[in-house]
Amino acid sequence: xxxxxxxxxxxxxxxxxxxxxxxxxxxxxxxxxxxxxxxxxxxxxxxxxxxxxxxxxxxxxxxxxxxxxxxxxxxxxxxxxxxxxxxxxxxxxxxxxxxxxxxxxxxxxxxxxxxxxxxxxxxxxxxxxxxxxxxxxxxxxxxxxxxxxxxxxxxxxxxxxxxxxxxxxxxxxxxxxxxxxxxxxxxxxxxxxxxxxxxxxxxxxxxxxxxxxxxxxxxxxxxxxxxxxxxxxxxxxxxxxxxxxxxxxxxxxxxxxxxxxxxxxxxxxxxxxxxxxxxxxxxxxxxxxxxxxxxxxx
Amino acid sequence: xxxxxxxxxxxxxxxxxxxxxxxxxxxxxxxxxxxxxxxxxxxxxxxxxxxxxxxxxxxxxxxxxxxxxxxxxxxxxxxxxxxxxxxxxxxxxxxxxxxxxxxxxxxxxxxxxxxxxxxxxxxxxxxxxxxxxxxxxxxxxxxxxxxxxxxxxxxxxxxxxxxxxxxxxxxxxxxxxxxxxxxxxxxxxxxxxxxxxxxxxxxxxxxxxxxxxxxxxxxxxxxxxxxxx
Numbered sequence: 001x002x003x004x005x006x007x008x009x010x011x012x013x014x015x016x017x018x019x020x021x022x023x024x025x026x027x028x029x030x031x032x033x034x035x036x037x038x039x040x041x042x043x044x045x046x047x048x049x050x051x052x053x054x055x056x057x058x059x060x061x062x063x064x065x066x067x068x069x070x071x072x073x074x075x076x077x078x079x080x081x082x083x084x085x086x087x088x089x090x091x092x093x094x095x096x097x098x099x100x101x102x103x104x105x106x107x108x109x110x111x112x113x114x115x116x117x118x119x120x121x122x123x124x125x126x127x128x129x130x131x132x133x134x135x136x137x138x139x140x141x142x143x144x145x146x147x148x149x150x151x152x153x154x155x156x157x158x159x160x161x162x163x164x165x166x167x168x169x170x171x172x173x174x175x176x177x178x179x180x181x182x183x184x185x186x187x188x189x190x191x192x193x194x195x196x197x198x199x200x201x202x203x204x205x206x207x208x209x210x211x212x213x214x215x216x217x218x219x220x221x222x223x224x225x226x227x228x229x230x231x232x233x234x235x236x237x238x239x240x241x242x243x244x245x246x247x248x249x250x251x252x253x254x255x256x257x258x259x260x261x262x263x264x265x266x267x268x269x270x271x272x273x274x275x276x277x278x279x280x281x282x283x284x285x286x287x288x289x290x291x292x293x294x295x296x297x298x
Numbered sequence: 299x300x301x302x303x304x305x306x307x308x309x310x311x312x313x314x315x316x317x318x319x320x321x322x323x324x325x326x327x328x329x330x331x332x333x334x335x336x337x338x339x340x341x342x343x344x345x346x347x348x349x350x351x352x353x354x355x356x357x358x359x360x361x362x363x364x365x366x367x368x369x370x371x372x373x374x375x376x377x378x379x380x381x382x383x384x385x386x387x388x389x390x391x392x393x394x395x396x397x398x399x400x401x402x403x404x405x406x407x408x409x410x411x412x413x414x415x416x417x418x419x420x421x422x423x424x425x426x427x428x429x430x431x432x433x434x435x436x437x438x439x440x441x442x443x444x445x446x447x448x449x450x451x452x453x454x455x456x457x458x459x460x461x462x463x464x465x466x467x468x469x470x471x472x473x474x475x476x477x478x479x480x481x482x483x484x485x486x487x488x489x490x491x492x493x494x495x496x497x498x499x500x501x502x503x504x505x506x507x508x509x510x511x512x513x514x515x516x517x518x519x520x521x522x523x524x525x526x527x
Contacts, residue, residue: 020430024421038428040459045451048417052455055421058406060352060429077446078411083418087407088400108318 003153004096006135008032011064014143020062021143024053028067029096045251050076054083057091063145065151069111069152070094077117084148085121091149098184099232099257100272107264112233112257115206118150119236125149126207128183128231133161134204154230156184156269167210168201170217177225178217180241182206185229185278192283196291206230209237209242224250225235227290229283233257233292234276253290255283305374307335313370316383317393328367329471329498329522330359330438336469336504337436338375346376349404353433356422360405360415361440361469362396365430369393369402373424377404413446415439416466420452423464423515432512436461436508441482443472450485456515457490465508466491471522495519 001009002092012034015021022038026049033039038061042048045162046067065072072095073080084091099112118124129135135153141164142149162169168180171190174197181189182203189200198216203210218224224245232235234256241252257276266276273279275284305313310331338344340430343355359368369386372378378393385391392401396410409415419437426433439449456464468482478485483493496503498520507518 019429022425040424042451042455045455047413047448048420048451048455049415051417051448051452052421056354056428057421059422059425059431061425079417081415082408082411082414086398086416102382144518248315263422285413 001132002031002155003129003132003135003157004029004175006132007066007094007139007151007153010136010139011143012036018062018143018243020060021064022056022061023064023066024049024056026067026071041269042091044240046071046076047079048106050079053091054079054087054089057084057089058087061066062146063091064094064143065091066094066096068109069097069114069240073111073114073117073150081121085123090146092117092139092151093149094139094151094153096153098099098152098156100269103154103269103272104266106266107262114150114152114232115230116233116236118207123148125205127205129192129204130158130183130186131161131203132157134164137164137258138204151233152183154184154231158184158187162186162202162204164204166205168213168217170199171202172198172200174198174200175222177221177223177227178214178216179227179229179287180237182228182230185231188273188278188280189229191280194288196287198287198291206237209240209244211240214241214244215248218245218248218250225290226250226252227286228252228254228256229278230254230256231278234259242278250288253286255286304344306440307313307339309374310335310367310370313323313373313380313383314366314388314510316380317366317369317386328364329440329469329526330361330364331367332499332501333372333438333467333469333504333520334367334371336501336508338371340505341508342436343433344404346404352429353431355433356406356419356426356435358409358415358419358422358437359397359405359441360407360409360419360437361412362409363412365393365395365397368397372402372404378402382429412440412443413448416449416452419464419466420456420459420461423456423461424459426444426463427461432463433463436465436467438467438469441468441478444468444478444482444485445476451458453486453491454489460490461515462513465506465514466517468517470519470523472524482519483517486515491515491517493517493519495521498522
């Protein structure tokens with residue numbers, strides 16, 4: 001079952017007993033939801049999508065605002081900033097599409113900058129599940145709260161889920177440094193670091209950033225070397241990792257969707273992983289450059 | 299929290315001057331003054347001691363630029379201490395050039411960037427309807443503000459959703475550079491709104507226009523002489 005289907009099923013299940021929950025859509029996923037008074041499709045009107053979500057929150061409801069990532073976060077960005085943040089109301093924004101889930105559609109349907117944009121706004125929790133089984137608890141938690149939450153769903157996923165926790169989860173412990181894998185990047189990171197003696201931390205909650213968890217993992221390693229591997233714009237969390245390690249001489253490198261050029265290519269998501277060095281080969285190469293050849297660690 | 303001293307329409311100029319300065323007469327040119335007064339004095343089911351009542355009417359000032367008339371009316375109606383007006387736009391004053399709902403008692407939305415209030419009002423009216431509340435939602439926009447496309451998303455949507463407890467007041471002083479050939483009201487009519495166009499200074503005309511029975515959403519275009527703000 002896809003992350004989106006788990007999201008829809010979870011929301012519909014919660015709606016059965018929580019009359020506060022209302023869903024606003026802009027055509028995308030309209031057929032995934034069963035018709036309901038509190039599922040409102042506004043049409044292809046993304047400014048109204050977010051504005052209506054804000055109004056629902058002001059009236060006392062818990063809005064779930066959902067569409068494809070660029071049309072949820074980028075097109076109506078000022079509505080997110082003002083209609084939720086500046087009004088100081090809560091809401092659950094849920095995107096699908098990730099950075100490049102469907103690259104045949106080209107640049108218009110890619111949103112690698114979404115989490116970086118949320119970083120310009122105070123008060124948002126950002127959660128990036130890496131497996132459909134992690135989506136249920138994340139969505140239930142979001143619906144039960146009153147604050148502002150962005151949930152980033154993708155077709156990319158790890159082979160198995162991890163328990164959903166607030167901070168980072170230590171998946172593997174090593175001595176040479178720390179690799180942080182966000183959401184769907186985990187399996188690729190584990191393969192790419194298979195022969196390297198590093199700690200691997202898994203993150204589904206990326207905002208707030210688990211500074212204490214990173215500090216603790218770095219403290220246990222012999223070297224304060226940190227590699228961030230994120231499925232969105234490279235270095236999105238670098239400022240927070242640097243801040244967490246401000247008192248420790250450290251090295252920090254970031255992998256993610258490249259910032260330097262627009263990639264005008266279609267193909268598959270795997271092709272794009274490769275182009276951004278986010279496949280096993282690309283990450284393994286970065287790991288070797290940072291942590292040395294596996295033989296050196298022996 | 300309700301403030302005890304209330305004043306009538308005749309008291310507004312004195313309240314206004316606490317912000318604009320003694321020598322100025324800007325209050326007379328404030329395009330929203332009469333609409334705001336009629337709403338707060340005779341139309342809205344609101345009061346300073348019910349600002350969190352879920353059944354209160356909602357008034358959303360989308361045209362948040364130039365809020366002196368709004369603050370004056372809020373002070374006249376007991377939402378603000380008149381002395382607070384003296385602090386306006388200073389560092390720790392709750393009163394800025396654009397209103398902030400977090401800082402001012404009774405202010406329903408923070409506004410200033412144009413084109414946000416009408417979509418939020420559609421969501422508010424929809425949310426109240428979903429909760430079976432009878433409260434009405436009023437939103438005030440300017441004719442130039444309608445340049446923002448977000449309004450047209452909301453106008454079409456409100457019509458299709460049949461939001462019969464939503465009222466948009468368009469204060470029309472013909473300030474939009476490119477204008478609205480055929481009139482502002484037409485933009486609402488084609489989307490299924492009931493509309494009235496009245497003299498925006500005439501309290502006797504504004505009141506029946508704002509309280510008329512309507513099927514679907516209602517738009518009241520309050521005409522103000524061109525050039526008056």
